[in-house]
Amino acid sequence: MLKSSLKGRMGMVGLAAVMVLAGCSEQNPAKPAKVASSSSATLVAYAAPVESDVVAMRRLTSEQYQSIISNVFGPRVKIVGKFDQLVRINGLFAVGAAKVNMSPAGFEQFEIAARAVAAQVVDPKNRALTMPCVPASPKAFDEACAQRFFSQAGRFLFRRPLTDEELKTRMDIAAAGTAAAGDFYAGVESGLSSLLMTPAFLFINEAVEPDPAVQGQKRLTAYSKASRLSFLLWNTAPDDELLTAAATGALHSEKGLAKQVDRMIASRQLEGGVRAFFTDMLGFDKFDTLEKDSVLFPVYNAAVSLDAKEQLLRMIVEQLVVADGDYRDLFTMRKTYISDSLARIYRVAAPKPGAWGEYTYPENSPYTGIQSTFAFTALHSHAGRSSPTIRGKAIRELLLCQRVPDPPANVNFAQFNAEHSEFKTARQRLEAHSTSPSCSGCHKLVDPIGLALENFDGAGQYRTSENGTPLDTSGKLDGIEYKDAPGLALALHNNNAITGCVVNRLSSYALGRPQTKDEKAWLTTLGERFAASGYRLTALLRDIANDKAFYAVPPAEQQVTQNVQ
Amino acid sequence: MSILLKRPAPRRDVLRGMLGGAAVSVGLPFLDCFLNANGTAQASGAPIPVRFGTWYWGCGHTPGHDVAAKAATGKGIKFLEECAPLQAYESHINYFGGFNTPLDGKSNYVHHSGWVASRTGTAPANTGEVPAPTLDVLIADAKGSGTRFRVLDINSMGNPRITYSARSTYARATAEAAPLSFYSRIFGPDFVDPNKADFKPDPALMVRKSVLSAVLDESKRFQGVVGAADKQRLDEYFTSIRQLEGQLDLQLQKPAPNQACVPMTFDGIAGSNDELAGQSFAQVEAVAESHKVMMQILTMALACNQTNMFNVVYSDAFSGLRRKGDANNHHTLTHEEETDPKLGYQPMAFWFNCQNMLGAAAFLEAFTKFKEGDGTLLDNCLVFANSESSYARYHGVNNLPMFTFGKAGGRIKTGYHVVGNGDPCTRVGFTAMRVMGLPVDRWGTKSLETSKPITEIMT
Amino acid sequence: MVSLSPIPSSIFRPSLRAAAGAGLVAVLAALTPAKAGDPTSKTLGFAVTTFNTAMYESRFMDECPQGINATNDEFWWRGLSKEERGRLTNNGDMTQIARQHIANHRGPNGEDICQVPTAVKDPPLYTVRGKLAYGMKLDGTDDGKDTPKSCKHEKFTGVDGTPAIDNQLYRVLGCVYGWRSIGHIETAANGHRQTNGLGMILIEVSGVDDARNDDDVTISFYRSVDTFTFGASASPLPYSTYRIDYDGEKPRYGDSIKGKIVDGVLKTTVPGDVKLPFYANQSFQTMQLMDTQIELKINADGSAADGVIGGYYSTQQLWEYIGEQGWQPTGLYTCPGIYAAIQKLADGHKDPKTGECTSISSAFKIKTVAGFIKHRDGGDKPNKIAQAQ
Incomplete structure (x- = not known):
């Protein structure tokens, strides 16, 4: 079951295929107005979307960009260019995306990406899949075909139907481009690239409209709701059915919404959404610049880095999606997936040489829980050695959502490197730190956690000593004492903050902003219902996705400068 | 303006274009502050612009072993062992010692407050915050852009995320971090060789411009429906589109012949190496190598008028520089290495500090080797070079090490050791802005505010 | 000219050096999974x-x-008259590799002396x-x-x-x-x-x-x-x-x-x-x-x-x-x-x-x-x- 869910999660669709699904397979395109609406009874719902008040703009991540393009045009269409970095707020890029600016260099990259995508879409090799129609002549402008392409592709790219004016702009560009180049596809290419450079595509725009149910109040438009739902559950744009539910107004009804939520949670695409959330929450962007010393850790290479990230995500998907199990068990699970390159790190036989294989660590193994994998221990280490402090801080901040204060600047480090001192282990070095009152406060918070993971060196390989001195891996987390990594695993499993944290992060991720004070009660309720479900992530997702609070109009400008990372 | 689309009158009437090889003329603002004060020109007669850049290294200096203290500002810099590689360039640089960084009660966010305060004039209120634009952004904004790229950001450690140039917390620059992709961005297919006899505007560029124009016009309608913060973000977006339009405009006009601009192939760059492409590294030798290659690309990009602004990061604030096979990097050594009682400093941390200064010397070598007009490329640049710590071991932010490299086209004297007497470090950045012709009378906030440029070194 | 200065490795105290490989003996022993049915016996692989x-x-x-033995080429060479050497090797211009085929077939009847090693009698x-x-x-x-x-x-x-x-x-x-x-x-x-x-x-x-x-x-x-x-x-x-x-x-x-x-x-x-x-x-x-x-x-x-x-x-x-x-x-x-x-x-x-x-x-x-x-x-x-x- 897992195997199939891991394979081709973004199931190639292609615009041509989408058209069929959308019931628009007629060979002779209908009149523009009807084509633009793409499915019946939609004209009411999308009236003048850009004139609605836009209350939030979240820049697409490169993953979202890629998955939208893959879904609309098929996975063969690749993204080139490197996008501007996002900023973490509340521990999440998904939140920072609502604040981040577009720099000239960043836009330059989006323009390059847009042109590259458009060129691939009209490439003769791809046209059969990417284009819904064939022009009467490849050298002349075919209005009907162009209109059909832009209205249909535009609906998926903008996550709502194009307005007449937006459509007309593309038609104008395409017509002029066709005339200039004597090539219909060149015209379409320019028109499509223009779609991909607009704020309507590059930003997830959340628009509001008057709420017919409550006089004077506003509500998110149905299309904005659809986007929220889709980016939360699938990390990609809404599909045809969801857009149709938005168009018909079904999404505004509890029943209509629940139907979509059920469908989307049952979908294979849920895995993509879960992966995206944890990639964000666990700070996997650090993998992009991960470095290990090649002399000290010859076993490390780029394949290890890629596989380590994949390993942890597979464990998460296995536990939370496939098995639909308890979130807390992530920290004690011994079932994992191992590739050839990881097998060398973990020093076990590759369960399935040449491929990913399932592996379960024996009960007494130190490899217990996701925090014992390379993607945690090595990611939160120096290039040349482990760091209990960095690891402890990562557990506090990423898994328990607790902020560890910045280190004081005025520490007299001389006391830690007094002459003739010979610290063999990290514990000895850190114990020296703890003698300083200005340091001990924070080090006490993080070191006892990180020290329990000292059996894993800077490249995640097991060891029992450092510099010839046996390691003492005992520690304490919030009053619970343990002697090793499995002990820490259990302490994490039983720590209330671990479930509170995922509720906090997931709801913030879903909203695209930090929660307000007023939403504290909502968080409490979510937490209680999460517990009642046996801490099943799918239940939490369903709960959030069906909750009115999730679709509430975001409050005006928030002070969110704290917790910027 | 677009020749492809029949649209209402354009925003910028100065831009005109025609397809098919017909004349394309583009008038762009070309501020006086771009031109060097001596009025020297390239052989072609085109005036030489003055460029502004920054150069960054992490974890500061080893006090007492960097530059000998001086009683008063004056000509002559006595470089000590750590800065010895700079000795050969004394006549091209200024050193600023004794400037402080008052934080007005805000915490010293380690390896952060120092660079933020010295480059933005405001102490940050938390780690990660950049409360105001960095001085390079201010200079770039004031100068506008007459070049293909508004600014080029470069990271020598292969990490595009580490830059010390930002408009705000949410608008940090992304750097070119791999020599090959940096080269391709500038000298790839879109590069227009100014010395090529047969210039023909590329019709594809006209198409791209039309598309941008249409996108800009359409997107403007968003302005009326978003909140204040998003409105500002949209403005940034529009600026970015216009910048790209300007870039395309420049490529559509025949550049003035420019003898200093002799682009090389990537393989022709000394030390170019595919292995440095697209990977993060912090190994000292690799950083030095990558920097060397990228400085060759940068100098040529400047000579070819591709940009007038650049930011270079040699090593990061939490200096991750390391030696192959050693468990500790530069930063951890600054805290954990013992002080050698005989030497009086931490030998390995000192060694890494020396590597940074060797990097600075390599930068100076690349810029002085490059001839331009009657002098060198460096003569027509002003580069603000600094670090976030004075002594990283204690995270000191007072007496932050700062340099300027270059004569800014004759607008600044060089070879001076400027003594700060505890003045705010912002005086140096403020001086740089004034030298670059910015009409500002003060800069910075609270105790970091200054209205006093260092006139002793201004011409 | 910019170059990297020598590294003061000798003054670098040992405790700061990495010991990535240290302590692996115990590591591996600890890693040994207990096998169902055979909890003690282990296997080493190389x-x-x-x-x-x-x-x-x-x-x-x-x-x-x-000394070291002479090569086949040398034995062949030695066995030729001056005229034969000139004739067979393009007056000495042929490289050793190029003439290997002839040298290999130095048996009295043109035998390949690796296929028929007894065809000639070399010195011991x-x-x-x-x-x-x-x-x-x-x-x-x-x-x-x-x-x-x-x-x-x-x-x-x-x-x-x-x-x-x-x-x-x-x-x-x-x-x-x-x-x-x-x-x-x-x-x-x-x-x-x-x-x-x-x-x-x-x-x-x-x-x-x-x-x-x-x-x-x-x-x-x-x-x-x-x-x-x-x-x-x-x-x-x-x-x-x-x-x-x-x-x-x-x-x-x-x-x-x-x-x-x-x-x-x-x-x-x-x-x-x-x-x-x-x-x-x-x-x-x-x-x-x-x-x-x-x-x-x-x-x-x-x-x-x-x-x-x-x-x-x-x-x-x-x-x-x-x-x-x-x-x-x-x-x-x-x-x-x-x-x-x-x-x-x-x-x-x-x-x-x-x-x-x-x-x-x-x-x-x-x-x-x-x-x-x-x-x-x-x-x-x-x-x-x-x-x-």
Whole structure:
């Protein structure tokens, strides 16, 4: 079951295929107005979307960009260019995306990406899949075909139907481009690239409209709701059915919404959404610049880095999606997936040489829980050695959502490197730190956690000593004492903050902003219902996705400068 | 303006274009502050612009072993062992010692407050915050852009995320971090060789411009429906589109012949190496190598008028520089290495500090080797070079090490050791802005505010 | 000119140095998973990275007082008149490689002297006269006397001082340029072995209770179908997984001998005949090594083991390897001389009818990295996965 869910999660669709699904397979395109609406009874719902008040703009991540393009045009269409970095707020890029600016260099990259995508879409090799129609002549402008392409592709790219004016702009560009180049596809290419450079595509725009149910109040438009739902559950744009539910107004009804939520949670695409959330929450962007010393850790290479990230995500998907199990068990699970390159790190036989294989660590193994994998221990280490402090801080901040204060600047480090001192282990070095009152406060918070993971060196390989001195891996987390990594695993499993944290992060991720004070009660309720479900992530997702609070109009400008990372 | 689309009158009437090889003329603002004060020109007669850049290294200096203290500002810099590689360039640089960084009660966010305060004039209120634009952004904004790229950001450690140039917390620059992709961005297919006899505007560029124009016009309608913060973000977006339009405009006009601009192939760059492409590294030798290659690309990009602004990061604030096979990097050594009682400093941390200064010397070598007009490329640049710590071991932010490299086209004297007497470090950045012709009378906030440029070194 | 200044490594205190590899002995022991049904017994796996004829080379080449043997080209050259030399070599302009074909066929009737090594009679090969060698005591005697099974021969003393070592293969090849460390016959073969996975020998030590001391283990030899993975320094990484090569239901190789581990050194207790996948340049053979013994020193962290494997090598097989290589010109040896020396110095498996020995005592130096040897599920050892300690 897992195997199939891991394979081709973004199931190639292609615009041509989408058209069929959308019931628009007629060979002779209908009149523009009807084509633009793409499915019946939609004209009411999308009236003048850009004139609605836009209350939030979240820049697409490169993953979202890629998955939208893959879904609309098929996975063969690749993204080139490197996008501007996002900023973490509340521990999440998904939140920072609502604040981040577009720099000239960043836009330059989006323009390059847009042109590259458009060129691939009209490439003769791809046209059969990417284009819904064939022009009467490849050298002349075919209005009907162009209109059909832009209205249909535009609906998926903008996550709502194009307005007449937006459509007309593309038609104008395409017509002029066709005339200039004597090539219909060149015209379409320019028109499509223009779609991909607009704020309507590059930003997830959340628009509001008057709420017919409550006089004077506003509500998110149905299309904005659809986007929220889709980016939360699938990390990609809404599909045809969801857009149709938005168009018909079904999404505004509890029943209509629940139907979509059920469908989307049952979908294979849920895995993509879960992966995206944890990639964000666990700070996997650090993998992009991960470095290990090649002399000290010859076993490390780029394949290890890629596989380590994949390993942890597979464990998460296995536990939370496939098995639909308890979130807390992530920290004690011994079932994992191992590739050839990881097998060398973990020093076990590759369960399935040449491929990913399932592996379960024996009960007494130190490899217990996701925090014992390379993607945690090595990611939160120096290039040349482990760091209990960095690891402890990562557990506090990423898994328990607790902020560890910045280190004081005025520490007299001389006391830690007094002459003739010979610290063999990290514990000895850190114990020296703890003698300083200005340091001990924070080090006490993080070191006892990180020290329990000292059996894993800077490249995640097991060891029992450092510099010839046996390691003492005992520690304490919030009053619970343990002697090793499995002990820490259990302490994490039983720590209330671990479930509170995922509720906090997931709801913030879903909203695209930090929660307000007023939403504290909502968080409490979510937490209680999460517990009642046996801490099943799918239940939490369903709960959030069906909750009115999730679709509430975001409050005006928030002070969110704290917790910027 | 677009020749492809029949649209209402354009925003910028100065831009005109025609397809098919017909004349394309583009008038762009070309501020006086771009031109060097001596009025020297390239052989072609085109005036030489003055460029502004920054150069960054992490974890500061080893006090007492960097530059000998001086009683008063004056000509002559006595470089000590750590800065010895700079000795050969004394006549091209200024050193600023004794400037402080008052934080007005805000915490010293380690390896952060120092660079933020010295480059933005405001102490940050938390780690990660950049409360105001960095001085390079201010200079770039004031100068506008007459070049293909508004600014080029470069990271020598292969990490595009580490830059010390930002408009705000949410608008940090992304750097070119791999020599090959940096080269391709500038000298790839879109590069227009100014010395090529047969210039023909590329019709594809006209198409791209039309598309941008249409996108800009359409997107403007968003302005009326978003909140204040998003409105500002949209403005940034529009600026970015216009910048790209300007870039395309420049490529559509025949550049003035420019003898200093002799682009090389990537393989022709000394030390170019595919292995440095697209990977993060912090190994000292690799950083030095990558920097060397990228400085060759940068100098040529400047000579070819591709940009007038650049930011270079040699090593990061939490200096991750390391030696192959050693468990500790530069930063951890600054805290954990013992002080050698005989030497009086931490030998390995000192060694890494020396590597940074060797990097600075390599930068100076690349810029002085490059001839331009009657002098060198460096003569027509002003580069603000600094670090976030004075002594990283204690995270000191007072007496932050700062340099300027270059004569800014004759607008600044060089070879001076400027003594700060505890003045705010912002005086140096403020001086740089004034030298670059910015009409500002003060800069910075609270105790970091200054209205006093260092006139002793201004011409 | 900017350059990097020297690194003050000596003043860098040791505690700041990494100890990435330290403490691995305990590591591996701790990692050992308890096996269902067999909670104590463990398996060690090693993949052979280099396989070389064990040559003891003294600093001043004392083992070869007569010098190094002349090459085939030289013998051919010497045998020609001045006129013939000019005629056959384009007046001397032809390179050695270009004239190798003619030189190889220097038999009186144009025979290839590697195919028919008796076609010419070269001067006797310079053989090893030294006293030291790598290898094992194979014949059971202290003096190499004639026995019903072996032929009289001179013994060596082991490089480590072990008396009565038998290694007549070294005696034959020790003064031949191509096999010495500066020659490239085996260096090239090792390169191919590592890059192409040719003749990859797996050594599995099973029935291990204690990885450092165990008086009864079984040593099995397999061929791998998986190749090496290399680390940053381009050497094979330890702890890779290697699948065994199967021929139908059974491993293609898989002979075993009994042994023990003493202080981390694996030794043979009961020698036996084993087949090994053997790769020599451009050709592949199944090496039949009889009365095989092995001695492997497992390093402290268990990630590698180096040592010697010795036994009687069939002279017929040995000749197939040497004579059919086609490496005579570049390998710088001469077939007739080696052939005659093998016949003369063969010391094992005496043919009771002819009284001639049909095998030659030999030893090979091997280097290995630890790895996981994977048996096919449902194969001869169901569900068994070799575990490195």
